[in-house]
Amino acid sequence: MLNTFTKLIKLTFIFSGVISGWTVIILFSNTTFDLEIREAINKMYLNQKNFIFNVKDLSLLLVKDANERFSEKNSEIIRLNNTILD
Numbered sequence: 001m002l003n004t005f006t007k008l009i010k011l012t013f014i015f016s017g018v019i020s021g022w023t024v025i026i027l028f029s030n031t032t033f034d035l036e037i038r039e040a041i042n043k044m045y046l047n048q049k050n051f052i053f054n055v056k057d058l059s060l061l062l063v064k065d066a067n068e069r070f071s072e073k074n075s076e077i078i079r080l081n082n083t084i085l086d
Helices: 002-029 034-085
Strands: none
Touching: 002 034
């Protein structure tokens, strides 16, 4: 399992390195697709930024939900304890 994970990480780094190097070479070459490549890169970074913000929002919602559930359970337990003690 660990060997497979290591190979997957190596493949990811090699792929990223090849794509990054190829992109840098193309951008320095001033090809006809220069504008489209720059737009694609900008979209990629904007998507990463949005992804991070969405993960943050999701995390906050999950914490709020957990707090609400725990407070409901605690209030039910307190009510049960009060009815038993009465």
